[in-house]
Amino acid sequence: MRTLKYAILGLLNQTSMTGYELMKQFESTLSEFWYAKHSQIYPELKKLTDEGCITFDIQISGVSLEKKRYTVTEEGKKDFLKWLEADTEMEATPKDVSRLKIFFSSKLSDEARKHLFEDQLLQHQCRLHHLIQNQSKFDKIPANDSDDFGDYLVLMGAIMREEMICQWLGKCIELSER
Amino acid sequence: MRTLKYAILGLLNQTSMTGYELMKQFESTLSEFWYAKHSQIYPELKKLTDEGCITFDIQISGVSLEKKRYTVTEEGKKDFLKWLEADTEMEATPKDVSRLKIFFSSKLSDEARKHLFEDQLLQHQCRLHHLIQNQSKFDKIPANDSDDFGDYLVLMGAIMREEMICQWLGKCIELSER
DNA sequence: ATTTGCATGTAATCTGTTACATGATTCA
DNA sequence: TGAATCATGTAACAGATTACATGCAAAT
Numbered sequence A, B: 001m002r003t004l005k006y007a008i009l010g011l012l013n014q015t016s017m018t019g020y021e022l023m024k025q026f027e028s029t030l031s032e033f034w035y036a037k038h039s040q041i042y043p044e045l046k047k048l049t050d051e052g053c054i055t056f057d058i059q060i061s062g063v064s065l066e067k068k069r070y071t072v073t074e075e076g077k078k079d080f081l082k083w084l085e086a087d088t089e090m091e092a093t094p095k096d097v098s099r100l101k102i103f104f105s106s107k108l109s110d111e112a113r114k115h116l117f118e119d120q121l122l123q124h125q126c127r128l129h130h131l132i133q134n135q136s137k138f139d140k141i142p143a144n145d146s147d148d149f150g151d152y153l154v155l156m157g158a159i160m161r162e163e164m165i166c167q168w169l170g171k172c173i174e175l176s177e178r
Numbered sequence C: 001a002t003t004t005g006c007a008t009g010t011a012a013t014c015t016g017t018t019a020c021a022t023g024a025t026t027c028a
Numbered sequence D: 001t002g003a004a005t006c007a008t009g010t011a012a013c014a015g016a017t018t019a020c021a022t023g024c025a026a027a028t
Helices: A003-014 A019-027 A038-050 A074-085 A097-103 A110-135 A147-176 B003-014 B019-027 B038-050 B074-085 B097-103 B110-135 B147-176
Strands: A054-061 A065-072 B054-061 B065-072
Touching: A003 A019, A003 A038, A003 A054, A003 A065, A003 A074, A003 B097, A019 A038, A019 A065, A038 A054, A038 A065, A065 A074, A097 A110, A097 B003, A097 B147, A110 A147, A147 B097, A147 B147, B003 B019, B003 B038, B003 B054, B003 B065, B003 B074, B019 B038, B019 B065, B038 B054, B038 B065, B065 B074, B097 B110, B110 B147
Parallel strands: none
Antiparallel strands: A054 A065, B054 B065
16 A cells, blocks of 8 residues: 555655655654554655655765655655545454453453553553644644645544543443452 | 554454454554554564464465464463553654644635635545444444444444534535635 | 764565466366 | 355465675764
C-alpha cells in the first residue's frame, strides 16, 4: 500500500524538510497514528527521489555537515492528492497485545488479573494526560483549510480514544471484582 | 515478541484444535485484536512443535483426509502463563491509514473532505452494528474464571471503541462544516 | 573535554501478506 | 457433477525493527 510514501509526501507537501526533521515529525505529531524509524525513512526518501516524487538540494550547516532538504515535485503532489482522494476501505482492527492478554485474563489469579488491568489503566491515564497538555497549544479551533486542522482533529480523536480505554479498563476492573 | 506464539498457545490451552480451526478462531473471536492467515499459522505450529510447546496427533476424517489436532504440553502451558503474567509496556498507538488521511484532510475540497468523513462513519456504524449483534450471544456476564470472561471484556471494548470513533467522526463533520 | 543532539546511511532479522499449490469432503 | 468448504502446506515479497556504523555541531 506504500502508506509511508504518502505520509512523507503529505508532510513534505506542507513544508520542505530533511530526513531528520521528517523523523522528528513522526515522533511528535504523527505518532498517534503513523510513525517510522530513520532506518525506514532514509531508504524511502531515496526511492521517492528515484521515482521523481521528490527532489533535494544539499545545504552545508556549520563547516561541513551536509543536510539534504527534500521538496515535493508536481508529480509527487498529484500522486499524493490521488491517494488522499481515493476511498479507504476500513482495515482490520489493529493488533493489540494488551487486549490479547485481557482476552486470556480468566487464566490469571485474582491478584495478577487486577494488576494487569490497573497497570494498563495507569499507562493510559498517563498518555491521556500528555495528550490533554498537547491540546493546550491550540487556543482556538483551526480553520478547515489550515494545516493545523487535521492536527487538531486527530489530537481530539486520540484524547477520545484514551478516555474510552480508561473507561473500559475501569469497567473491566469492576466486572473482575464481582 | 512472538505474540502469535502466545495467541496460539492461549487458544490451544482452552481446547485442542487443528490449524484450520485455529484459523477460524482468529477470523471470528480474536479478529478484534489479533489475527493471522493460515500461511502464518501452519509454519508457526511447526515451529512450536519443534520447540516442544505443543504436540499433535493425526486423525483420519472420512477416507483419507489427515487432520493434525494440536495440544499444549506442560512446557507450553508454563511458557504461556509466564508471558501472560509479565508486565506489558504500552505499545505505540497503532498505525491507522484513515487517521493519516484525516490528518491531511485540509488539503481536500469541502466535498471530498465531507465524503471522507461520512464514508468512514458509515463503515464504523456498520461494524458497530455487527458487534452489538455479537454481544447478544451473552445472556449474562460470564464469571471471571470462565473462558468466556475475556471474550466478553474485549467485545465490550470493541463496542466502546466503535461508538467512540462514530462520535469522533461526527464531531469531525461538524467542525468541518463551520 | 565530554555529552547530547543533529544528520545520514546499511545490514540482518522479524513479522505479516499475497500468491502459488494440492487434495478431500460435503452439500445442493 | 460442480461449488463451497475443509485441510495443509510453501515461496516470494512487503513492511518494519534492531543493530551496526559514521561523523559533525552545540552546549555544558
